[in-house]
Amino acid sequence: MCGIAGICTLEGSKGISAESILRMAGALNHRGPDETGIFLDDSIGLGHTRLSIIDLSGGSQPIHNEDETLWIIFNGEIFNYLELKEGLIEREHRFYTSSDTEVILHLFEDNGSSCLSMLNGQFALAIWNSVSKELFLARDRMGIRPLHYVVHDHRLIFASEIKSIFMNEEVPRKIDPIAIDQIFTFWTTLPGRTVFQGIQELSPGHFLVARDGAITIRKYWDIPFSQPGEQLDWPVERICGEIQDLLDDAIRIRLRADVPVGCYLSGGLDSSGITSLVKNKFNNRLRTFGIRFEQGEFDESKYQDCMIDALKSEHTDLRATNDTIGATFPDVVWHCEKPLLRTAPVPLFMLSKAVRDNGFKVVLTGEGADEVFGGYNIFRETLVRKFWARQPSSRLRPLLIGKLYPYIFNDPRLKNTLQAFFAKGMEQTEDPVYSHLIRWENTSRAKVFFSDDLAAAIGAYSGYEEMKANLPESFDRWDSLSKAQFLEMQVFMSNYLLSSQGDRVAMAHSLEIRLPYLDYRIIEFMGRVPPVLKIRGLKEKDLLKKVFKGVLPEVILNRPKHPYRAPIQQSLLNPTTHGSADFLSTESLGAAGLFDGKKVEKLLNKIRKTNHATEVEGMALAGVLSTQLVFRQFGTFFTCDLPHDVVPTVFVDRRKAA
Amino acid sequence: MEIDNAIREFLAENFLYGNKDGLPGDDDSFMEKGFIDSTGILEVVSFIEEKYLITIEDDDLIPENFDSINRLVNFITSKRKTNV
Numbered sequence: 001m002c003g004i005a006g007i008c009t010l011e012g013s014k015g016i017s018a019e020s021i022l023r024m025a026g027a028l029n030h031r032g033p034d035e036t037g038i039f040l041d042d043s044i045g046l047g048h049t050r051l052s053i054i055d056l057s058g059g060s061q062p063i064h065n066e067d068e069t070l071w072i073i074f075n076g077e078i079f080n081y082l083e084l085k086e087g088l089i090e091r092e093h094r095f096y097t098s099s100d101t102e103v104i105l106h107l108f109e110d111n112g113s114s115c116l117s118m119l120n121g122q123f124a125l126a127i128w129n130s131v132s133k134e135l136f137l138a139r140d141r142m143g144i145r146p147l148h149y150v151v152h153d154h155r156l157i158f159a160s161e162i163k164s165i166f167m168n169e170e171v172p173r174k175i176d177p178i179a180i181d182q183i184f185t186f187w188t189t190l191p192g193r194t195v196f197q198g199i200q201e202l203s204p205g206h207f208l209v210a211r212d213g214a215i216t217i218r219k220y221w222d223i224p225f226s227q228p229g230e231q232l233d234w235p236v237e238r239i240c241g242e243i244q245d246l247l248d249d250a251i252r253i254r255l256r257a258d259v260p261v262g263c264y265l266s267g268g269l270d271s272s273g274i275t276s277l278v279k280n281k282f283n284n285r286l287r288t289f290g291i292r293f294e295q296g297e298f299d300e301s302k303y304q305d306c307m308i309d310a311l312k313s314e315h316t317d318l319r320a321t322n323d324t325i326g327a328t329f330p331d332v333v334w335h336c337e338k339p340l341l342r343t344a345p346v347p348l349f350m351l352s353k354a355v356r357d358n359g360f361k362v363v364l365t366g367e368g369a370d371e372v373f374g375g376y377n378i379f380r381e382t383l384v385r386k387f388w389a390r391q392p393s394s395r396l397r398p399l400l401i402g403k404l405y406p407y408i409f410n411d412p413r414l415k416n417t418l419q420a421f422f423a424k425g426m427e428q429t430e431d432p433v434y435s436h437l438i439r440w441e442n443t444s445r446a447k448v449f450f451s452d453d454l455a456a457a458i459g460a461y462s463g464y465e466e467m468k469a470n471l472p473e474s475f476d477r478w479d480s481l482s483k484a485q486f487l488e489m490q491v492f493m494s495n496y497l498l499s500s501q502g503d504r505v506a507m508a509h510s511l512e513i514r515l516p517y518l519d520y521r522i523i524e525f526m527g528r529v530p531p532v533l534k535i536r537g538l539k540e541k542d543l544l545k546k547v548f549k550g551v552l553p554e555v556i557l558n559r560p561k562h563p564y565r566a567p568i569q570q571s572l573l574n575p576t577t578h579g580s581a582d583f584l585s586t587e588s589l590g591a592a593g594l595f596d597g598k599k600v601e602k603l604l605n606k607i608r609k610t611n612h613a614t615e616v617e618g619m620a621l622a623g624v625l626s627t628q629l630v631f632r633q634f635g636t637f638f639t640c641d642l643p644h645d646v647v648p649t650v651f652v653d654r655r656k657a658a
Numbered sequence: 659m660e661i662d663n664a665i666r667e668f669l670a671e672n673f674l675y676g677n678k679d680g681l682p683g684d685d686d687s688f689m690e691k692g693f694i695d696s697t698g699i700l701e702v703v704s705f706i707e708e709k710y711l712i713t714i715e716d717d718d719l720i721p722e723n724f725d726s727i728n729r730l731v732n733f734i735t736s737k738r739k740t741n742v
Contacts, residue, residue: 413716417699420689420721441692448674599675606672616695 002061003028003507004073004147005047005159006126007168008135010213012154015655016045019642020168025049026646027164030335031075031507037061037650039071044128044135048073048650051510053257053361054081059099060650065109066094069131071652072108074101075160076123076145077514079253084118108136113207116220120253120520124160124202130654135210141221141520142368143191143204143494146503150199156210161504162199162337162634169640172198175631177457180594183339184447184623185440185463188495190470195338195630204494221520222472223489224527225482231530239529240546243522247547250519251277254364261514262287262360264351265315266564267303269541270366270375272556273548274516278364279311280551286313289355289363291347294321295567303559310553318354320347322570326577330629335508336500337634339627341443341619343566349505356509367502368517371489372526373541374481374534375561377404381422382435382484383535389426398423403538406560432468432475435484436491440464446620449595449603467491481531568618569607572625583628592631595624661710662731668705669727673698684727699724706730712737 005024007016018040025036025047032049039046039062048061054077062071078084081100084107089095093106100121107115108127113136122144127136137158139147149158152171159165166173176197182189189195191203202208205221226232232239251274255261263275265288279286288308293299308315325346332349333340355363370376381404388397398419402409409418425437433440440463450458467487475483498515506513516522526534529543536542545557572580582588584604586597603620607613613621659667662684670678673694688694694702702724703714712734723733 411700413703413719414697414700415716416720417689417724420725421695424689424692442695445692445695448677448680596675596677599677602671602675606675614695614697614701 002051002073002075003031003049003160003164004075004124004126005164006045006073006135006157008044008128008156008158008210009042010151010154010156010210010215013042014154015042016040018045018651018653021045021047022646022648023167023640023642024159024164025648026642027167028160029646030510031160033510035060035649036646037073037652038648039073039128039652039654041128041130041654042656043133046071046073046126046128051361051512053077053259053512055097055099056258058097059101061101062650062652063097063099063101063105065105069129070105070109071128071130072101072105072125074104074123074125075147076121076125076140077256077512078104078119078121078123079256079514079519080118080120082256113138113209113218113220116207122514122518126158133211136207137202137210138207138220139202139204141205142489142498142518142523144498144503144515144518146499147202148194148199149202149208151215152198154213156215162194162196163334163638165199166634166638167640173634173638174198175594175627177454178461180339180450180454180627181447181458181461182463183341183627184450185444186467186491186495187341187443188491188500189338190463190466191490191495196634223486224524225474225478225486226528227474227477228479228530230528232528236533236543236546239533240543242525243543243547246519246522246525247516248277248281250516250522251364252282254514254516254519255282257362259361260287260359262289262355262358262363263313264288264363264365264513265290265304265307265311265313266366267300267305267307267556268366268562268564269544269548269552269556269559270369270517272303272307272366272552273369273544274364274366275307275311275313276548276551279313286311287358287360288313288315289351289358289360290315290317291351292317292319293347293566294319295570298565298567300562303556306553306555316354316358318347318351320350320566322567322574323576324350325566325571326574326580329572329577329580329625330633331508332500332505333626333629334633335504337504337630338500339623339630340500341446341623341626343568343571343622344564345500345505346571347566348501349508352506352509352511355511361510362512362514363506365513365515366517367497367513367515368493369541369544371485371493372517372523373544374485374531375541375544376488377540377561377563378435378439378488379481379484380404380535380538380540381438382480384538385422385426386429386434386480388423389429392423392426400538429480432471432483433464433487435480436487442616443619445616446623449599449620449624451594451596454594479531481534482527568622569613572621573604573607580625583625583632588628588632589624592628594627594631600624661734662727664709665727665730668702668709669693672701672705682727686727687721687725689721689725702730706734710734710738
């Protein structure tokens with residue numbers, strides 16, 4: 001696990017300095033504190049910061065092929081590298097390291113871009129062909145590892161994180177109004193876009209080739225769903241058996257490392273399932289890590305304790321208090337590099353530090369199960385609303401909504417209005433984004449705080465239209481659950497969950513997360529399973545629960561679903577966290593020009609007076625504060641100085657003048 | 659102040675943070691226009707109870723009474739009559 005960065009000349013002969021690559025690598029030091037490597041020739045500079053996990057002594061990067069015509073820098077892991085290596089050795093490739101990185105390079109040498117379909121892993125990589133002068137960038141199928149780029153002044157500048165690109169002072173650092181509109185709709189930007197104008201993210205499952213001054217981008221994988229009629233007709237037992245086998249193997253290959261691997265354990269079904277399988281089948285001396293909250297409504301300690309008892313694991317927990325969440329929020333925004341409408345990334349940021357402090361570099365996590373196996377309420381909500389829409393006058397059908405959200409329906413006074421709320425747009429069942437409209441429209445209400453200038457810059461732009469225009473060709477023929485799963489995975493999971501609650505908050509403390517549920521074999525298999533088996537009646541993740549029957553305690557199998565959330569206004573408007581007040585002052589808001597200072601002031605006064613924030617007000621508070629932080633952190637506060645005394649452990653200089 | 663103006667002022671302050679231009683029309687549905695979120699209606703209820711000193715029963719909490727400015731005005735007017 002590492003950070004990668006580089007500059008590739010597209011036109012002209014302006015040289016690339018070692019110092020500029022070193023600066024870019026220095027900004028990624030947190031991703032790879034163990035080693036730094038540099039490669040330079042007359043057309044390209046590559047930088048790599050390494051977190052050593054496989055082949056600790058020999059895997060220094062950049063790595064080259066036999067005749068040193070191909071050079072690779074790599075962030076991530078290829079879990080099936082041992083199997084792939086066997087075939088390469090048979091084809092007489094010679095290896096000088098025992099790393100997974102070298103395997104990719106030889107595989108690319110033989111197969112070009114089609115090597116990507118053979119990789120089972122989480123990665124962002126750059127390969128330079130010094131003969132054809134071709135640069136190849138690629139990102140894993142789901143987008144677990146980040147990769148950003150910009151074309152500026154006839155150069156392609158790329159890096160794991162945007163702050164590394166910005167170490168080139170000439171690259172403009174301007175907030176993109178359309179990105180703000182997207183974040184205040186979808187909680188994140190849509191694939192490809194970042195919050196900064198001109199800075200792109202290579203989308204998950206895509207690769208980029210730069211050659212002869214031209215850039216081409218291609219998709220090599222998409223989230224697969226079979227349409228009705230083409231789905232599996234296997235008996236449930238056989239489907240569960242297949243899931244079991246795939247999950248076992250996904251875990252087995254994700255335990256490959258030359259350092260110890262721990263597990264995150266929240267007490268939820270997903271992480272409990274992973275930790276139990278690790279304990280039962282692979283590692284009896286299990287080390288687990290979990291979060292506990294000061295505020296009861298967010299805390300899952302009861303179930304976490306139950307699992308610790310059952311597993312007898314050596315467990316470390318991190319207590320997330322409102323004070324520490326508020327005080328840590330600015331650091332989290334700096335690492336996430338985008339506005340956040342939630343504080344949920346913060347405890348994960350704090351947890352990764354605790355894990356590192358305990359000497360672990362790698363953990364398995366339960367992320368992805370809700371998306372792949374159908375665990376989210378939004379999926380069940382879609383099914384219920386469609387069921388209700390077939391008989392809108394039914395008095396019984398709307399009661400099902402209350403079953404999905406017992407924690408907001410527990411106020412009897414709200415029953416009728418909440419039902420009316422969920423009835424909104426109920427008849428629009430043919431809308432391709434039907435499942436998510438309520439959530440997105442609710443989030444969009446926070447746009448009331450946009451300044452007139454920001455609203456004018458956004459104009460008539462519609463994120464919905466952009467999203468609908470980019471749906472897969474077969475999307476219309478999918479069932480409603482598959483559609484909802486796709487939207488959730490493509491928008492929310494890839495761009496928010498795997499980033500702001502995944503890679504960024506873990507790598508901030510040099511911790512690698514590995515996600516067995518997002519093994520592409522599991523995703524592809526579950527894409528063929530009929531929806532009725534995924535959510536039975538209102539029972540979410542039914543197949544996964546069947547697989548874990550006998551593995552997990554009954555209390556975990558039958559527990560109500562508890563969405564992972566963290567306190568917002570209690571943390572951000574906390575008297576002990578003075579920092580936020582400065583960023584939310586009328587002067588500060590006016591200087592940034594993105595939000596209406598008077599309205600924000602009224603919002604803050606209202607929350608302080610009532611000590612309560614509605615769902616939308618909480619999102620607005622977090623969104624406004626984090627946008628202000630991004631504006632400052634990457635604006636006037638940003639410095640292009642070399643942040644650390646970085647000395648390269650590998651320095652390959654192939655410049656003619658050198 | 660007339661009931662309808664008091665309601666408009668409350669809605670603008672509370673849900674539009676002072677922006678009167680964004681107020682819905684008198685017959686526009688709050689829910690349909692996305693003006694009030696799922697729990698916002700309780701803030702309206704508290705406002706009415708406190709300002710007009712009327713008690714609102716759970717059974718009163720239906721969209722027919724609460725889902726537009728005019729519906730609120732009618733509801734408050736009839737409640738005050740019955741309370742008197």
